[in-house]
Amino acid sequence: MNFTPLGKRVLVKRVEEANTTSSGIIIPDNAKEKPSRGEIVAVSSEVSELKKGDEVIFGKYSGNEVTLDGDLYIVIDVDDIFGIIG
Amino acid sequence: MNFTPLGKRVLVKRVEEANTTSSGIIIPDNAKEKPSRGEIVAVSSEVSELKKGDEVIFGKYSGNEVTLDGDLYIVIDVDDIFGIIG
Amino acid sequence: MNFTPLGKRVLVKRVEEANTTSSGIIIPDNAKEKPSRGEIVAVSSEVSELKKGDEVIFGKYSGNEVTLDGDLYIVIDVDDIFGIIG
Amino acid sequence: MNFTPLGKRVLVKRVEEANTTSSGIIIPDNAKEKPSRGEIVAVSSEVSELKKGDEVIFGKYSGNEVTLDGDLYIVIDVDDIFGIIG
Amino acid sequence: MNFTPLGKRVLVKRVEEANTTSSGIIIPDNAKEKPSRGEIVAVSSEVSELKKGDEVIFGKYSGNEVTLDGDLYIVIDVDDIFGIIG
Amino acid sequence: MNFTPLGKRVLVKRVEEANTTSSGIIIPDNAKEKPSRGEIVAVSSEVSELKKGDEVIFGKYSGNEVTLDGDLYIVIDVDDIFGIIG
Amino acid sequence: MNFTPLGKRVLVKRVEEANTTSSGIIIPDNAKEKPSRGEIVAVSSEVSELKKGDEVIFGKYSGNEVTLDGDLYIVIDVDDIFGIIG
Numbered sequence: 081m082n083f084t085p086l087g088k089r090v091l092v093k094r095v096e097e098a099n100t101t102s103s104g105i106i107i108p109d110n111a112k113e114k115p116s117r118g119e120i121v122a123v124s125s126e127v128s129e130l131k132k133g134d135e136v137i138f139g140k141y142s143g144n145e146v147t148l149d150g151d152l153y154i155v156i157d158v159d160d161i162f163g164i165i166g
Numbered sequence: 167m168n169f170t171p172l173g174k175r176v177l178v179k180r181v182e183e184a185n186t187t188s189s190g191i192i193i194p195d196n197a198k199e200k201p202s203r204g205e206i207v208a209v210s211s212e213v214s215e216l217k218k219g220d221e222v223i224f225g226k227y228s229g230n231e232v233t234l235d236g237d238l239y240i241v242i243d244v245d246d247i248f249g250i251i252g
Numbered sequence: 253m254n255f256t257p258l259g260k261r262v263l264v265k266r267v268e269e270a271n272t273t274s275s276g277i278i279i280p281d282n283a284k285e286k287p288s289r290g291e292i293v294a295v296s297s298e299v300s301e302l303k304k305g306d307e308v309i310f311g312k313y314s315g316n317e318v319t320l321d322g323d324l325y326i327v328i329d330v331d332d333i334f335g336i337i338g
Numbered sequence: 339m340n341f342t343p344l345g346k347r348v349l350v351k352r353v354e355e356a357n358t359t360s361s362g363i364i365i366p367d368n369a370k371e372k373p374s375r376g377e378i379v380a381v382s383s384e385v386s387e388l389k390k391g392d393e394v395i396f397g398k399y400s401g402n403e404v405t406l407d408g409d410l411y412i413v414i415d416v417d418d419i420f421g422i423i424g
Numbered sequence: 425m426n427f428t429p430l431g432k433r434v435l436v437k438r439v440e441e442a443n444t445t446s447s448g449i450i451i452p453d454n455a456k457e458k459p460s461r462g463e464i465v466a467v468s469s470e471v472s473e474l475k476k477g478d479e480v481i482f483g484k485y486s487g488n489e490v491t492l493d494g495d496l497y498i499v500i501d502v503d504d505i506f507g508i509i510g
Numbered sequence: 511m512n513f514t515p516l517g518k519r520v521l522v523k524r525v526e527e528a529n530t531t532s533s534g535i536i537i538p539d540n541a542k543e544k545p546s547r548g549e550i551v552a553v554s555s556e557v558s559e560l561k562k563g564d565e566v567i568f569g570k571y572s573g574n575e576v577t578l579d580g581d582l583y584i585v586i587d588v589d590d591i592f593g594i595i596g
Numbered sequence: 597m598n599f600t601p602l603g604k605r606v607l608v609k610r611v612e613e614a615n616t617t618s619s620g621i622i623i624p625d626n627a628k629e630k631p632s633r634g635e636i637v638a639v640s641s642e643v644s645e646l647k648k649g650d651e652v653i654f655g656k657y658s659g660n661e662v663t664l665d666g667d668l669y670i671v672i673d674v675d676d677i678f679g680i681i682g
Contacts, residue, residue, distance in 0.1 A: 082251065082252050083223075083249050083250070083251055084249050084250045085248065085249040086215055086216075086244070086247055086248065086249050086250065087245060089248060089249060091249070115660055115661070115662045115663075115671075122249075124249070129602055130602075137599075137662055137671070139660060144201055144225060144248060145201070146201045146223050146248060147201075148251070155201075155223070155248040155249060158602070159603060161602055162601065162602065162605060162660060162662060162671040163599050163600050163601040163602050163605060163607070163638075163640070163671060164599070164600045164602065165598065165599055165664070166598050168337065168338050169309075169335050169336070169337055170335050170336045171334065171335040172301055172302075172330070172333055172334065172335045172336065173331060175334060175335060177335070208335075210335070230287055230311060230334060231287070232287050232309055232334060233287075234337070241287075241309070241334040241335060254423065254424050255395075255421050255422070255423055256421050256422045257420065257421040258387055258388075258416070258419055258420065258421050258422065259417060261420060261421060263421070294421075296421070316373060316397060316420060317373070318373050318395055318420060319373075320423070327373075327395070327420040327421060340509065340510050341481075341507050341508070341509055342507050342508045343506065343507040344473055344474075344502070344505055344506065344507050344508065345503060347506060347507060349507070380507075382507070402459060402483060402506060403459070404459045404481055404506060405459075406509070413459075413481070413506040413507060426595065426596050427567075427593050427594070427595055428593050428594045429592065429593040430559055430560075430588070430591055430592065430593050430594065431589060433592060433593060435593070466593075468593070488545055488569060488592060489545070490545045490567055490592060491545075492595070499545075499567070499592040499593060512681065512682050513653075513679050513680070513681055514679050514680045515678065515679040516645055516646075516674070516677055516678065516679050516680065517675060519678060519679060521679070552679075554679070574631060574655060574678060575631070576631045576653055576678060577631075578681070585631075585653070585678040585679060
């Protein structure tokens with residue numbers, strides 16, 4: 081799959097969040113509700129803050145879902161990404 | 167047909183999206199609902215990010231439909247185009 | 253009639269759109285509904301993208317109707333004109 | 339009467355529009371409804387596009403009515419004036 | 425009383441408008457309704473268009489009323505003042 | 511208490527307004543309703559228009575109340591302060 | 597845990613506010629309701645006004661909650677932080 085985002089956009093693959101904390105405690109569903117995690121798959125040439133492979137946190141309802149080769153991704157503006165993990 | 171978009175606009179011919187994934191699985195209609203694919207047919211002189219022939223993804227409800235020589239196109243602002251495929 | 257638009261405005265005479273396609277098929281009314289065609293009759297000194305005589309497409313509900321010498325025109329901002337035909 | 343508009347404003351005296359076209363046809367009231375005509379009576383020092391005596395067309399609901407020496411005028415931003423007649 | 429407006433603000437003392445025109449005709453209340461007259465009492469150091477003593481016209485519902493030493497004034501942005509009388 | 515406002519903000523201690531005018535007339539409650547008085551307690555390094563000790567007037571519903579060491583203050587943007595008294 | 601905020605954002609750990617004032621008076625719940633306190637845990641490279649360890653006050657409903665290693669934080673724009681305590 082080859083997709084080049086335009087503008088200030090990046091392409092993100094949503095990451096399944098673990099249901100347990102590092103200390104093994106199970107997090108109830110509503111505590112995980114608001115933000116989402118994902119991995120950067122492609123970035124626009126106008127985006128310098130992020131690169132392929134970065135794991136990021138973003139608002140759950142930000143961006144637009146796109147299907148490429150049958151897989152679901154999110155195209156999202158870099159301004160809607162809260163930050164980088166790790 | 168000869169049409170020159172003004173401003174930051176491009177003229178797009180919507181592309182029928184395949185109903186099956188690359189692995190042959192049929193995608194139900196609602197999974198395809200949000201974004202649309204199209205081919206760039208004409209660009210304004212103010213648009214440098216795209217050229218004729220580019221296959222693009224854009225929001226389903228972005229832009230305005232226009233009929234030229236009996237064919238349906240979409241005039242859309244380049245800022246509403248998510249990215250280029252391939 | 254002599255009218256000089258101000259700002260980024262142009263004066264447009266709406267053009268009756270043909271009810272048949274180039275291949276002779278009659279277009280039902282709702283398929284023609286959204287954009288409108290017109291001919292540029294006058295341009296503001298601040299508008300360089302368009303000139304008298306250009307045939308243009310614009311949003312049906314854009315601009316303001318004005319009556320000059322008993323004829324109906326549309327005063328419309330150049331940013332609301334999608335592009336030039338021909 | 340002496341009034342100096344501030345900002346991008348001009349002072350306009352509304353002009354009674356003729357009820358007949360140049361070819362003598364009576365225009366029904368609703369056909370005249372949207373824009374208004376007026377004559378420029380005073381301009382702010384920040385306005386260069388218009389001068390005293392210009393006959394202009396503007397949106398019927400633009401500007402603010404003011405009473406000066408018992409006469410009714412409209413104070414209106416130059417950006418809300420569509421153009422100059424004649 | 426000593427008050428220095430900040431930003432683009434001026435301090436205005438509302439003026440009672442005469443109920444008769446210069447030709448002696450009594451103006452009914454609703455004809456006077458929309459704009460208000462006042463005298464400039466103090467100006468911010470950022471305001472150059474107006475000076476103390478200017479008689480101005482402004483929108484009836486613009487600005488904020490303030491009470492200083494028991495008297496009522498209006499603090500209003502210079503952009504909301506239509507113009508200067510006299 | 512030590513608090514440094516950020517941005518264009520200042521910290522204000524609301525001042526009880528006297529119920530009588532300088533001439534001894536009692537002001538009814540609703541006449542005092544709209545704006546509020548206060549004393550500047552701290553200013554952001556980005557604010558140059560105001561200094562500690564200034565008595566100011568501001569919109570009653572502007573800013574945010576904060577409790578510091580059990581006392582109530584208002585953090586307010588300098589643009590929402592109408593002017594300085596005295 | 598390692599998180600780098602993007603844009604003008606900072607990462608904040610909410611601080612439990614004491615229920616008593618410095619003079620020992622218990623503050624009823626509603627008096628504490630509006631703003632929140634927190635400690636800066638990480639700042640974007642675009643933020644110069646704040647550093648790790650700063651104790652800040654911010655609007656209770658500003659920012660977005662994120663869970664990192666099972667702990668709850670707030671990602672918030674520096675413009676929504678009222679000021680620094682201490």
